[in-house]
Amino acid sequence: MSEPKVLSGRYEVRALLGRGGMAEVHEGVDNRLGRRVAIKLLRSDLARDPSFHPRLKREAQSAAGLNHPGIVSVYDSGEEEFVESGGSSVSVPFIVMEYVEGQTLREVLNEHGTLTVDEALNVIAGVLAPLEYSHRNGIVHRDIKPANVMLTPEGDIKVMDFGIARALKDNSGLTQTQSVVGTAQYLSPEQARGEVV
Structure with a gap:
């Protein structure tokens, strides 16, 4: 089994929770704070197209500015370099969010x-x-x-x-x-x- 991906030296990416048209959401752990999180990663095929990066950034900014108990909280966002199977690297944007059980x-x-x-x-x-x-x-x-x-x-x-x-x-x-x-x-x-x- 391969080592789990860790984003920003902090967020451990675990099991896939769901897929959407633009991204995949994984269960994760914030190793610094010891809490369960949800991590949204732009799909790798879309990450190669820089026009998709602003959308994920806009989502993080939109949701992070909203502090309401009925809105899933955004904790952090960033980009991580991943090495693909062919050896090339791709910058993948991500959002770290509140994990919601249910x-x-x-x-x-x-x-x-x-x-x-x-x-x-x-x-x-x-x-x-x-x-x-x-x-x-x-x-x-x-x-x-x-x-x-x-x-x-x-x-x-x-x-x-x-x-x-x-x-x-x-x-x-x-x-x-x-x-x-x-x-x-x-x-x-x-x-x-x-x-x-």
Whole structure:
């Protein structure tokens, strides 16, 4: 078995927790503070394309500026050089986040089917509170979907993955080229039309 990857001489990368369109999330350990963390690494195939690096950096900055119990906390971010099997090296951006025990809303729905009305209202309220907070602080998530909502065993609800979040005053970036970014089934009407969210 190979040695575990350690990022910034501090964060030990462990088991894969999930994959998204842009990144992989691993369980990890912050060896300095002795706490369990989640580590989001830009996929190595995308890390070779420097145009993807700003997205992960923007996610870290967007989420790190939000201090709300319903939003997954960001602890740190950086880049690490990895040597690929062919011997070339690639700089891979990463985000170190709060580890949340539980399941995504998508997993819950797949395993248990539809929610009762009371359960659905509880989830909606648990998602809307952090979104209202982020909007007050000038950040629009732009990718709310069941896979980006965590439900803890204690019944807490956490919104995660600010990967395509956008500052309300930000006129640069992600959708300026008339491209639509997000998950098609969950796009708001204005996103689908390429308008301001």
